[in-house]
Structure formats: C-alpha cells, structure tokens
Amino acid sequence: MTQGRREQTSVGLTLAWCELDGRAALKIGGWARIEPGDLEGPDAGELSRQFALLTTEALESGRDVNSVPSVAGRFEVSGDALYFIPRFPFVAAASYSLVARQASTGGADEAPEIFHIRRPAEEAEPTAFVAAIYPDVATVPVNLLKFYVEFSEPMSEGRAQRAIRVCRDDTGEPLEGVFVPMDPELWDPGRRRMTLLLDPARIKHGLVPNMEAGYPLIEGVPFRLFIDPAFRDAKGRPLRASGERRYEVGPDVRERIDPRKWRLTVPAAGSVDSLMAEFERPLDYALLQRCLWVNGPDGETVTGHGKSGSGEGCWSFTPAEPWVEGPYQLVVDRRLEDMAGNSPVRVFDRDMTQPDDGPTPTDNVVVDFLCERA
Amino acid sequence: MVDQATALEHLGLAVGSPGIKSVGPLAFGPEGVLFVGDNVGAAIYAIDVGDSAAGGASTAIDLDNLDSSLAAYLGCSREDVEIRDLTVHPHSRNAYLSVMRGSGDAAVPVIARIDASGAISDVALEDIAFSRSDIEDAADEDDPREVTRVKLRTVTVTDMSYVDGLLVVAGTSNEEFSSTLRRIPFPFTGETNANSLEIFHVSHGRYETAAPIRAFVPYQGNNSILASYTCTPVVQFSVSEFRPGELAHGKTVAELGAHNRPLDLVSFEQGDEEYLLVANDRHPLIKIACVDIEQQGSLTVPDESLDNSPADPVTPGVGVPRQLLPHEGVRRMANLDGDNVLMLQQDPEGNIHLRTYGVGDL
Numbered sequence: 001m002t003q004g005r006r007e008q009t010s011v012g013l014t015l016a017w018c019e020l021d022g023r024a025a026l027k028i029g030g031w032a033r034i035e036p037g038d039l040e041g042p043d044a045g046e047l048s049r050q051f052a053l054l055t056t057e058a059l060e061s062g063r064d065v066n067s068v069p070s071v072a073g074r075f076e077v078s079g080d081a082l083y084f085i086p087r088f089p090f091v092a093a094a095s096y097s098l099v100a101r102q103a104s105t106g107g108a109d110e111a112p113e114i115f116h117i118r119r120p121a122e123e124a125e126p127t128a129f130v131a132a133i134y135p136d137v138a139t140v141p142v143n144l145l146k147f148y149v150e151f152s153e154p155m156s157e158g159r160a161q162r163a164i165r166v167c168r169d170d171t172g173e174p175l176e177g178v179f180v181p182m183d184p185e186l187w188d189p190g191r192r193r194m195t196l197l198l199d200p201a202r203i204k205h206g207l208v209p210n211m212e213a214g215y216p217l218i219e220g221v222p223f224r225l226f227i228d229p230a231f232r233d234a235k236g237r238p239l240r241a242s243g244e245r246r247y248e249v250g251p252d253v254r255e256r257i258d259p260r261k262w263r264l265t266v267p268a269a270g271s272v273d274s275l276m277a278e279f280e281r282p283l284d285y286a287l288l289q290r291c292l293w294v295n296g297p298d299g300e301t302v303t304g305h306g307k308s309g310s311g312e313g314c315w316s317f318t319p320a321e322p323w324v325e326g327p328y329q330l331v332v333d334r335r336l337e338d339m340a341g342n343s344p345v346r347v348f349d350r351d352m353t354q355p356d357d358g359p360t361p362t363d364n365v366v367v368d369f370l371c372e373r374a
Numbered sequence: 375m376v377d378q379a380t381a382l383e384h385l386g387l388a389v390g391s392p393g394i395k396s397v398g399p400l401a402f403g404p405e406g407v408l409f410v411g412d413n414v415g416a417a418i419y420a421i422d423v424g425d426s427a428a429g430g431a432s433t434a435i436d437l438d439n440l441d442s443s444l445a446a447y448l449g450c451s452r453e454d455v456e457i458r459d460l461t462v463h464p465h466s467r468n469a470y471l472s473v474m475r476g477s478g479d480a481a482v483p484v485i486a487r488i489d490a491s492g493a494i495s496d497v498a499l500e501d502i503a504f505s506r507s508d509i510e511d512a513a514d515e516d517d518p519r520e521v522t523r524v525k526l527r528t529v530t531v532t533d534m535s536y537v538d539g540l541l542v543v544a545g546t547s548n549e550e551f552s553s554t555l556r557r558i559p560f561p562f563t564g565e566t567n568a569n570s571l572e573i574f575h576v577s578h579g580r581y582e583t584a585a586p587i588r589a590f591v592p593y594q595g596n597n598s599i600l601a602s603y604t605c606t607p608v609v610q611f612s613v614s615e616f617r618p619g620e621l622a623h624g625k626t627v628a629e630l631g632a633h634n635r636p637l638d639l640v641s642f643e644q645g646d647e648e649y650l651l652v653a654n655d656r657h658p659l660i661k662i663a664c665v666d667i668e669q670q671g672s673l674t675v676p677d678e679s680l681d682n683s684p685a686d687p688v689t690p691g692v693g694v695p696r697q698l699l700p701h702e703g704v705r706r707m708a709n710l711d712g713d714n715v716l717m718l719q720q721d722p723e724g725n726i727h728l729r730t731y732g733v734g735d736l
Contacts (some may be wrong), residue, residue, distance in 0.1 A: 053449075054446060055445065055446055055449055055450065055451065057445065057446075057451050057452065058442065058445065058446035061442060063439075063442075068443070068446050069443050069446045069447040069494050070446070070447075071446070071447065071448075071449035072447050072448065072449065072496065073449075086449055087496070088448050088449055088450075088475060088482050088484070089480075089482070090449060091449065091450045091451070091454065091476065091480070092480070094449070094450060094451060096449070145551060146551070154478075155478070156477040156478030156481075157477050157478075157481075158456065158477050159477075180604055180605075180635070181635050181655065184398065184413060184530050184532065184546075185530075186528070186530055186546060186547075186548040187528065187548065188526040188527070188528060188548060189416060189525060189526070189528055190526075191414075193526060193548075195548040195549070197551070197604070199605070200551070200585055200604060200605040201604075201605035204581065204583055204605060205581050232477065232478060233478065234478035234479045235478060235479055236477075236478055236479075236480065284549070286526065286527075286548070286549040287549050287550060289526070290527070335550045335552070337550060337551065341551045348551075348583065349581045349582075349583045350581065350582045350583065351581060352581065352582055
C-alpha cells in the first residue's frame with residue numbers, strides 16, 4: 001500500500017447510477033486520483049476492505065456497521081472510475097449507503113465516511129382492474145368452496161391476504177376466517193386468475209373447526225367479496241379501482257353431480273349446431289372449461305369448441321365438422337366439481353353412514369345421446 | 375464446478391441456465407443435489423449447489439434477525455424478503471433457504487446459504503448443473519379438448535421429500551380440490567403421474583374426505599408418512615400401502631383445531647425413540663412420539679382436546695398423545711445433524727431468527 005494511495009481514499013466521493021455491461025451499477029467518482037499505472041493496483045479484497053455498500057435501511061437499523069451484511073456484489077475498477085456491480089439488481093426507490101474506510105487501516109478503528117444515494121422510483125400509473133369474479137351466480141351454497149378472481153393484467157403475488165375481504169352485506173361487518181390463509185397463493189400460469197379457497201376445515205362435516213366456528217358463510221345472510229386496490233400488478237402498481245361482488249347464501253349442497261339429471265338439447269345430424277347441456281345446479285367455472293367433452297360414434301373425441309354458459313348452469317359444444325348420425329357420448333371428467341366441491345363420483349365430505357353417499361366407480365361418467373337426421 | 379458437474383452426470387444433471395422463475399419448497403436428495411420447487415415456472419429443479427465442504431465440529435447455526443440480514447445482503451428492504459423454506463445440506467450441514475426478493479416482474483429467486491458462522495452466501499442459479507421435472511399433469515399436454523384453450527391449471531407445490539429414489543411431492547391445484555401425492559422418480563425420467571396417489575382420510579369414523587396435503591414428513595426409515603392437511607387433520611399412512619392407480623386411505627391421528635394451519639414437520643431421535651415435531655401458525659409446536667402414532671387408533675370422535683386446553687398436554691386417548699413445546703413462532707424446521715434441530719422462528723414483532731436446539735432439550 002503506497003502513501004499516495006492512502007491519500008486518495010474517501011475525500012469528496014460522488015455517487016451516480018450508471019450502466020455497465022448492460023446492468024445497472026453504481027459509479028463511485030472522485031476515487032481514482034491515481035496514476036494510470038496504478039490502476040491495476042488494488043485487488044478485489046483490498047477494495048472490499050476499503051468500501052462496502054449497505055442498504056440505508058440496514059445502516060440505520062441500529063446494528064453495528066461491521067456486523068451488517070453488505071449488499072452482495074463486487075467493486076471493480078474500470079477506466080478511471082470505481083464501480084459497484086450488484087449481484088442482484090438494485091431496487092427502485094431504495095436508498096443505498098457507501099461506507100468508505102481509510103485504506104491504511106482497512107478496519108473499523110477509524111470512523112468511516114458514509115455517502116448516500118437513492119434509486120429513482122418507477123412510474124406508477126395504475127391500469128389493472130378486476131375483470132371478473134366467479135362463481136357468476138346470484139346465490140352460492142353456504143358450503144361454497146372456491147372463488148376465482150380474474151384480473152385484466154398479470155399480478156404480483158403476496159398481496160391477497162391484505163387485499164381481499166368478505167363483509168356481510170346487511171351490516172357491513174367483516175366475516176373473519178373465511179379463507180384458507182393464502183400462503184402460497186394459487187394462480188394460473190399467466191398470474192391473472194387467482195383461486196381463493198374458503199376454509200375447508202369449516203366446511204367439512206364433523207371437523208372441530210366446523211363445529212366450533214361453523215361455516216365461513218351464513219345461510220340467508222348476503223355478503224360482498226371485496227378486492228382492494230392495494231393489490232399489486234406485476235409492475236408493482238395498485239389496481240385502477242376496487243372490485244366487488246355481492247352474493248346471496250343458500251342451503252348447503254351435499255350430493256354428487258348427477259349428469260343423468262342434465263337436460264341435453266341434441267343437434268340434428270348434418271348440422272353444426274351446438275350441443276347444449278343444462279345442469280341440475282351451477283358447476284365450478286374453471287373445471288367446466290376442461291372437464292366436459294364429446295366422443296363420436298367412432299369412439300374418438302370430437303374436435304370442436306366447448307364453453308360454459310351464463311351462471312355456470314350450462315355448457316355448449318360446437319363441433320368443427322357437422323354431426324353425423326349415430327350414438328355420441330358426453331363425457332364428464334370425474335374431477336368436475338360443483339360450487340361445493342362435490343364431484344360426479346363422490347360427495348365432498350362423504351357421510352359413510354349414508355349409503356347414498358357411497359362413491360361410484362372412479363372412472364369418468366358418460367351421458368349417451370343419439371344424433372339423428374332432422 | 376466442471377468436475378462436480380461431471381460427477382453428477384449420472385444423476386441426469388447437465389450444465390446450463392435453468393431459468394428458475396421462483397423458489398419454494400426445498401429438499402436435499404442424493405449426493406447433495408438440491409430439489410427446488412418453482413411454482414411460477416411449474417417445475418421442480420434438481421440443482422448442484424456446489425457445496426463440498428465437510429461439516430465442522432460445531433454445526434449449530436444461530437442468526438438473529440435473519441430476515442434483516444438477508445435484506446441487507448440482497449440489497450432490498452426487509453419487507454421485500456420472503457423466506458419460503460429451510461433445509462440442511464446433508465454433508466456440509468449448511469442451512470439453505472429459498473427466498474423471494476420482491477414480487478411481480480421484479481421478483482428475484484434466491485437460494486441463500488448460511489454457514490455455522492452465520493455468514494450468508496447464495497447459490498448461483500445460472501451456469502450450474504441441473505435437471506428439471508415439470509409438475510403439470512403430463513396427460514393434459516395431449517388433451518384434444520384443450521387445443522384451443524389457454525392452459526390455466528397449475529399445481530402449487532407445498533412440500534417435498536426425497537425417499538428412496540423417489541421425490542415425493544405434495545401440492546394444491548388451483549382448480550380441483552384433491553389430495554394428490556406425486557412420486558417422481560429421480561434421476562428425472564419425465565414420469566410423474568404413473569405414481570400419483572389420491573389419499574383419502576376418514577374423520578371420526580364417519581366422514582371420508584380428501585384435501586390437499588400441506589406438509590409431510592417421512593419417518594420410521596421412510597416406511598411411514600405423517601401428513602398435515604390444509605384443513606387441520608394430521609394423518610398417517612404407510613408407504614407400503616401405496617399402489618399406483620388405487621386410492622389410498624390414511625389414518626387420522628389428531629386434529630389441530632380451528633383457524634390453525636400446519637406449517638412444517640420434522641423427525642428426530644431422542645435416545646432410541648423417534649419423534650416428530652409439528653409446527654403450526656396458531657397452536658404451539660407439538661411433539662409426537664412415533665411409537666404413539668403406531669398405537670393410536672383412527673380418531674372416531676372429534677378431537678377438541680387441543681383447542682380446549684392449548685396450554686396443557688393432551689389427555690391420552692383423545693387423538694395421539696402429544697407434548698406442547700415452548701418454542702415460539704416456529705415457521706420451518708430441519709434436522710441439522712441428528713443431534714440438533716434448526717428452527718426458523720418469528721418473534722411477536724415479526725422478526726425472523728434462525729436458531730439451533732439440541733434434541734435433548736426438545
């Protein structure tokens with residue numbers, strides 16, 4: 001360590017954000033008042049003894065500066081300046097503090113000089129909103145199992161616990177403990193649709209929480225589901241507006257889905273009219289999108305487009321090619337559920353003393369229909 | 375790195391950049407391979423963490439204000455740090471944490487490593503030896519019904535354990551409400567669902583139901599699994615009863631009560647006996663002797679004992695006998711070295727600490 005280098009340590013350093021090799025870095029100016037020949041002098045170890053970048057939050061936490069971990073990254077000399085290249089990107093609007101020690105001691109016995117700098121905040125004009133809330137019905141059963149909330153844009157995780165609440169519609173009083181704690185949150189791959197599970201422990205017959213606290217919802221008491229603007233989209237911006245939906249609460253539903261009770265409107269052979277299935281009660285919105293299909297007289301799955309209708313009370317299927325004469329099957333995936341988690345093969349919480357609750361064979365269920373000429 | 379990567383070729387690991395989008399549940403497998411659940415990327419990665427250190431004489435890891443220290447290391451504020459899971463390297467005894475820094479587009483997945491001195495480092499997630507297994511239902515890929523549809527179904531992994539050549543994975547679907555335990559052969563072969571199991575449990579001898587498993591722990595030399603559910607029961611099942619394609623039934627041995635959520639389980643030995651700890655978000659830490667699970671019949675009456683007397687040991691005969699331990703705010707646990715259990719604890723102010731407890735004191 002030369003005398004000259006000791007003199008050029010930390011007097012009047014200036015900090016500035018910059019880009020280095022395409023990444024955000026911190027430029028430490030006023031440091032390199034050294035002869036060009038000396039530029040390769042200080043090695044990484046020396047630099048990290050002399051300088052440390054801390055978050056200002058950590059620096060001001062009251063902990064000993066020497067025991068607080070410094071921001072992961074490395075100091076590097078490039079040209080005539082010193083740079084800090086972080087291992088993880090700097091955070092928008094966060095403040096950072098450079099701790100500069102005398103090079104001669106490299107230690108803590110002299111008070112270090114400290115320089116602060118803050119990352120710019122990002123634009124935060126909100127654009128996202130709640131696009132839809134399912135079930136798309138006026139009345140849900142008291143043992144409702146799921147909501148689906150669709151947003152207009154991809155969202156950030158980790159906000160649901162704070163931003164979603166359920167209140168009685170008559171008194172405005174919040175209903176507590178309605179949901180399973182949302183950790184982890186359940187999202188679709190695009191992070192636009194979130195699944196909210198009502199606490200199954202309070203829904204299931206016979207479990208202590210059901211006996212102690214009862215159903216999460218109250219039969220006969222309408223409620224509102226609120227999505228607070230404090231939710232964050234993927235860019236960290238709040239919602240443009242809150243979202244909400246009001247529901248009435250009806251009696252519980254504890255029976256298997258029975259496709260034999262569905263009303264089928266069968267199209268004529270030779271047409272490309274839609275097959276329509278009307279259910280005995282509304283079914284789960286998400287599962288309806290993939291749990292129904294049609295097999296043709298040849299036993300193969302018919303190509304076409306299926307979609308659920310309003311209120312999840314029906315499903316229609318439009319074939320890509322005209323229907324032919326012969327026997328078809330509407331196939332019901334055993335995983336299809338109604339709003340209370342009952343499937344075609346089992347009751348959500350099967351009462352083993354009730355023979356009617358007994359599980360049916362675990363295969364998919366089929367409904368036969370015949371396409372005929374008009 | 376290259377030597378180590380070559381060494382792990384026989385486990386199907388190859389060097390590259392896995393593109394891990396998020397980090398969640400962790401579990402160590404053979405030869406120090408770390409399994410990382412990536413719920414955003416819908417995959418499980420097996421990665422080489424490049425940790426060939428041998429554990430020192432003193433392995434205890436104690437680090438107060440772990441969350442603040444991680445925030446300082448990651449260059450962010452404490453509220454931007456979310457610690458998702460904890461595990462221990464089987465040889466070096468270093469602690470590994472899955473940590474998400476920030477959220478949304480700015481989210482950065484981090485595997486942090488804490489050594490016995492409390493020093494923080496992190497595992498490189500680029501240019502590493504890795505292999506990948508998708509956690510989507512493979513059957514859906516060829517499903518003609520979904521050709522024109524956007525795929526919306528996901529499985530969110532909540533816990534994993536490596537058991538005798540299989541990675542056992544518990545997860546929750548964002549659509550159907552089922553209890554599916556996936557068993558993925560390792561080295562990864564692309565097979566998942568051939569080994570999936572649907573597990574039902576019976577409450578009080580009367581109601582049969584299924585629910586997503588939240589957390590589980592293999593014990594008795596991997597012959598048994600104790601699982602805790604989203605909806606509170608603690609259920610035991612025997613690995614020997616697993617038969618692919620059949621429904622499995624577990625034995626409900628305890629209930630954990632209203633508004634409580636099981637968070638993690640760990641097994642350890644004290645003397646010649648094996649015990650399990652169950653961490654909960656509302657109830658205290660629970661200690662259960664494995665021998666008692668064996669002797670416990672299936673619950674046939676609702677078990678209100680814990681809720682009625684949360685401060686006292688439970689009367690034997692009402693659910694499996696259990697002892698309530700005083701360790702507060704336990705969120706995650708890992709068996710450190712057989713003699714110690716490592717706990718991630720949250721204090722009433724919300725600060726998170728990493729602490730080591732000798733098994734003799736548990």
